[in-house]
Amino acid sequence: MRITDVRATTVTVPLEAPLRHSNGAHWGRFVRTLVEVEADNGLIGLGEMGGGGQSAEAAVQGLRDYLVGHDPARTEALRFMLANPTASLYNNRTQLLAAIEFACLDLQGQHLGVPVHELLxxxxxxxxxxxxxxxxxxxxxxxxxxxxxxxxxxxxxxxxxxxxxxxxxxxxxxxxxxxxxxxxxxxxxxxxxxxxxxxxxxxxxxxxxxxxxxxxxxxxxxxxxxxxxxxxxxxxxxxxxxxxxxxxxxxxxxxxxxxxxxxxxxxxxxxxxxxxxxxxxxxxxxxxxxxxxxxxxxxxxxxxxxxxxxxxxxxxxxxxxxxxxxxxxxxxxxxxxxxxxxxxxxxxxxxxxxxxxxxxTLDRDKVAEYAELYRELGSYPYDRDPGRPEWYPLLPNFDYADPAVAGTPLPGTAVAGRTRNEASPA
Missing domain, CATH: 3.20.20.120 (Enolase-like C-terminal domain)
Known part of the structure; x- marks a missing residue:
């Protein structure tokens, strides 16, 4: 079995509500890049990584010259092919390596008819x-x-x-x-x-x-x-x-x-x-x-x-x-x-x-739906809070820069497509 192609698709999948954290927020959706690695026996292995857009998809496509012709069973070799520790200052491909490893293990398991955990x-x-x-x-x-x-x-x-x-x-x-x-x-x-x-x-x-x-x-x-x-x-x-x-x-x-x-x-x-x-x-x-x-x-x-x-x-x-x-x-x-x-x-x-x-396996209709949603909404700045547009994270985060915490209502700001005002959490 040999790899013949690699593809990447960015999708965005909605969340029930925007999730807040110390660095900012997930703005009501996750942006992810789906990776497909195709082999010469017609099987397709699946991988996934965070983030997306043209840069992420281009990074995956940039691995094609490394991967085409490679035996997906040689997963240890992938570590040196894609994320050689001596070159890691320059390529930083850890997440890319992970997505490709998922796909190669997926290919091996499909080829042998066993779940991945049996390979491990x-x-x-x-x-x-x-x-x-x-x-x-x-x-x-x-x-x-x-x-x-x-x-x-x-x-x-x-x-x-x-x-x-x-x-x-x-x-x-x-x-x-x-x-x-x-x-x-x-x-x-x-x-x-x-x-x-x-x-x-x-x-x-x-x-x-x-x-x-x-x-x-x-x-x-x-x-x-x-x-x-x-x-x-x-x-x-x-x-x-x-x-x-x-x-x-x-x-x-x-x-x-x-x-x-x-x-x-x-x-x-x-x-x-x-x-x-x-x-x-x-x-x-x-x-x-x-x-x-x-x-x-x-x-x-x-x-x-x-x-x-x-x-x-x-x-x-x-x-x-x-x-x-x-x-x-x-x-x-x-x-x-x-x-x-x-x-x-x-x-x-x-x-x-x-x-x-x-x-x-992929639901192709859902992939198309969420890929179109990404094209419509695009990415979002993970390290920004949509309810505090002028705020940015500090470490340590002493005052949290949130007027709501001090009991002062936030001015009307767009959050997940609407305007809101917020009082003290207490």
Whole structure:
């Protein structure tokens, strides 16, 4: 089997409502690039990466000279072909490598008639548990979906728990002052006794704020506190001052950083992302290192559609030391590009695909619909907040630059296609 072609298509898939975070917001949709790798036996392997547009599609097409004629079973060679560590300062192709690796593993599995997890050592679990992944949200274009107050957050979490069965809840913070988000977090824990909780402000807190927040929740049933501040030294300082495990998906995302953390620990739980680490196989290797040194591992979400979610499911299926519920933005999506519709949650978990390859195929009509939607709406600046057009993120994010927090109504600003005014979150 040899690769004969590679194609890329940018799509945008709507969210239930715009999701806020410390860096800005997802503006009511995800922009993703779908990758198709075709082989000489007629099979097509699927990959996915974040972002899109002409530059992303051109970057994928730029790999054609590397890939045509290559045996997709030689996945280890891809690492040096596409993202040679000695050239990484110049090409930075980690996400591209990941998308191509997904597709090559998909081709191998289809060719052999086995699911990808069988190529990776075989599954040790049939289902992957997921966390609720709660965001503060702007209202959508119909005026619904807002999550800003404590009551709205708890109601939203309850709805998700009832619909999908989540028993672990992750609050994405870094939007409002720590004192307010602490109220929100403790309200969740009070509402759902017996469940597990985790907090992630995306590194927006100062070290001192991170220490205070961590100490203030030590009595709760926490999995961990994720990236309370930015940088390995800052996380190490917080780790020394709290009993909570420290997790990251920002400062340990490659093997050199993992080695540094083993030698001088700053992080207890490594969140493995099949895109950030360059594919499924690097995540499995990293999980093996974590198992050796008794570090925890979890599955990170970077705003996936069904193709990348499938990669997360196959990875999670074969990692024996996965003891935490996985993250996924997936339940915030209103649709998907895969045939048969979205993956289904059952009792807070999703079944690992059992069909050959990744176990997903494209719904060509949906791809065309969401590709046209991207052409209509275009991309959006991830590091900007549509409700605060003059704002930009700082680290640490002391004042959050949000007049709503101080009780001053926001002036009318366009959010997800409408004008809104916002009062204090409290």
């Amino acid at each position: 050592g075989g599954r040790v679990r049939d289902r992957i548990e997921f966390a609720s992944y709660l965001f503060f949200r702007y209202p959508n274009s119909t005026g619904a979906g807002e999550v800003r107050t404590v009551e709205q957050l708890v109601d939203h979490a309850r709805e998700l728990r009832e619909e999908y069965g989540f028993r672990t809840h992750k609050l994405k913070g870094g939007v409002f002052p720590p004192e307010y988000e602490l109220r929100c977090y403790r309200a969740l824990a009070e509402e759902f006794p017996g469940d597990r909780f985790r907090y992630d402000p995306n590194g927006a807190l100062s070290v001192e704020e991170g220490i205070r927040f961590a100490r203030a929740i030590e009595d709760l049933p926490n999995d961990f506190i994720e990236d309370p501040t930015f940088g390995m030294n800052g996380l190490r300082r917080i780790r020394e001052k709290t009993s909570l495990p420290i997790a990251t998906n920002t400062v340990v995302v490659n093997f050199e950083q993992l080695a540094a953390n083993v030698r001088d620990p700053a992080v207890d739980v490594i969140l493995l992302d099949t895109t950030f680490w360059g594919g499924i196989r690097p995540c499995i290797r990293a999980a093996g290192v974590c198992e050796t040194f008794q570090l925890g591992v979890a599955v990170h979400s970077s705003g996936e559609l069904g193709i990348q979610l499938a990669s997360m499911l196959h990875m999670g299926a074969v990692v024996p030391n996965l003891t935490f519920a996985a993250d996924a933005h997936y339940h915030h999506l209103t649709g998907d590009v895969i045939a048969g519709g979205k993956f289904e949650y059952r009792d807070g978990a999703i079944d690992v695909p059992s069909a050959p390859g990744l176990g997903v």
